[in-house]
Amino acid sequence: MNFKIASFLIAALLMIAVPTVAQETKVAPARAQFEEIFSKWKDNLKKLRDLNEKHTKVADDADVPEIRKEFKAIYDETEAMIPELRNRALSAYLESPNTDRDLTRMLISMASDALSRDMYSTAKPISDALMSNGCDEKALYDIAGTIAYSTDDFTAAEELLKEADDRGVLNLGKDVYPTVSEMKELWAKELEIREAEAKADDLPRVKLATTKGDIVLELFENEAPDTVGNFVSLIERGFYDGLTFHRVLPGFMAQGGDPQGDGTGGPGYNIYCECYEDNYRRHFSGTLSMAKSEPRDTGGSQFFITFKATPHLNGKHTAFGRVIEGMDVLERLQRIDPDTADGTVEPDKIEKAEVIRKREHEYVPNKAR
Known part of the structure; x- marks a missing residue:
C-alpha cells in the first residue's frame, strides 16, 4: 500500500462534511440505515488515519509490513462499503430532499467522484435525483451536465452546462460544452439508425x-x-x-x-x-x-x-x-x-x-x- 497516496485519499474523504441528524424523537427509516453504515465508515477512516500516523512514526522497520497489512485490510473493507454507503445516502436524501445540506453536498461529492472514475452509470442516478428534486447547489450544474454528456443525454447536458456557464461555475464540462449542440443533433440521427437496426435485428x-x-x-x-x-x-x-x-x-x-x-x-x-x-x-x-x-x-x-x-x-x-x-x-x-x-x-x-x-x-x- 502506498501510504502517501492513501494519506491523500483519507484527507479527501475526511473533508466531506459529516451529515448530522436533526434532534428528533424518531429518525426516519432510510436516514437511520444511512447513519448506521456511515458511522462504521467513519470509524474505519479514523483507523486508517491512525495507522497512517503510526507508519510515519514507526521506529523499527520490522513493524512496517504488519502495519501495511492491517492498513490494506481496513482500506479494502472501507472501499467495499462505498456502494452501499452511496445507496443509503441517496435513499436518505430521497426520503427528505434538501433538508440536510451536508448530506446533499456529500451526494454531490459522490457524483463528482464517480464521474472522475468514469463510473457514469453510478453517477447519473445521483445527479438525476438531486436535479429532479430541486437541488440548487450551483456546483451541481457543472457536474450533472458533464455526467449527462457522458451518458449521451445531450439535451439535458446542453441545459445544465449552459446554466453552469451562466452561474460562472463551468469547469468539468468546459471542454465538451462547445460540442453539445452538434452532438445533440447527431444523437437524434443515431437514434433513428438504431431504431431501424433494432427492427431489422x-x-x-x-x-x-x-x-x-x-x-x-x-x-x-x-x-x-x-x-x-x-x-x-x-x-x-x-x-x-x-x-x-x-x-x-x-x-x-x-x-x-x-x-x-x-x-x-x-x-x-x-x-x-x-x-x-x-x-x-x-x-x-x-x-x-x-x-x-x-x-x-x-x-x-x-x-x-x-x-x-x-x-x-x-x-x-x-x-x-x-x-x-x-x-x-x-x-x-x-x-x-x-x-x-x-x-x-x-x-x-x-x-x-x-x-x-x-x-x-x-x-x-x-x-x-
Whole structure:
C-alpha cells in the first residue's frame, strides 16, 4: 500500500462534511440505515488515519509490513462499503430532499467522484435525483451536465452546462460544452439508425469475455462492412484470445487487440478506413472503433471502445460497432498508459472473443494494397 497516496485519499474523504441528524424523537427509516453504515465508515477512516500516523512514526522497520497489512485490510473493507454507503445516502436524501445540506453536498461529492472514475452509470442516478428534486447547489450544474454528456443525454447536458456557464461555475464540462449542440443533433440521427437496426435485428454480434466481465458488441456492418469483416474474421481464428487492453485512458477509451501489447502490433496487414464514407457512424459512449496511426488505411487488429462521446474522432477513425451489454465492465477495466507504465500495473485481458451471430456470408479481411 502506498501510504502517501492513501494519506491523500483519507484527507479527501475526511473533508466531506459529516451529515448530522436533526434532534428528533424518531429518525426516519432510510436516514437511520444511512447513519448506521456511515458511522462504521467513519470509524474505519479514523483507523486508517491512525495507522497512517503510526507508519510515519514507526521506529523499527520490522513493524512496517504488519502495519501495511492491517492498513490494506481496513482500506479494502472501507472501499467495499462505498456502494452501499452511496445507496443509503441517496435513499436518505430521497426520503427528505434538501433538508440536510451536508448530506446533499456529500451526494454531490459522490457524483463528482464517480464521474472522475468514469463510473457514469453510478453517477447519473445521483445527479438525476438531486436535479429532479430541486437541488440548487450551483456546483451541481457543472457536474450533472458533464455526467449527462457522458451518458449521451445531450439535451439535458446542453441545459445544465449552459446554466453552469451562466452561474460562472463551468469547469468539468468546459471542454465538451462547445460540442453539445452538434452532438445533440447527431444523437437524434443515431437514434433513428438504431431504431431501424433494432427492427431489422440482423447485425452481427460478438462477445468479449474479459478479466472484468463480459462485453457484448453489435457491429455496424451496414456502414463498415470491410472493418466488420476483418474483425469477425480475426475473432473466428482466435486472434484476440489472451490479448490485453494495453491502453486504457481515464475519461477517454479502452484500447486492445495488439499481439505485442504495446501499441505497435497487428495482424500483419492493414485494412481500408471506412470513416470517409458519407454514411460513417459517429462516436458516442460505448462506440467500438478502429485504432490506427496518422495516415489513413493503417488499421489492422487494434480497436478501442469509448467511455463517452468523442466528437474529435468523428470522420477520423472507423466506428464499426457499439456496446449493447457491459458498459459497467468498461468502468472496471484497469486504467493504464503504455507511455508511462512502469510494469507494476497488470492490464486486463480478453480471455476469449466469440461471434454470437452473423449474417449468412463469409467474413474476410479486405486488405489494403
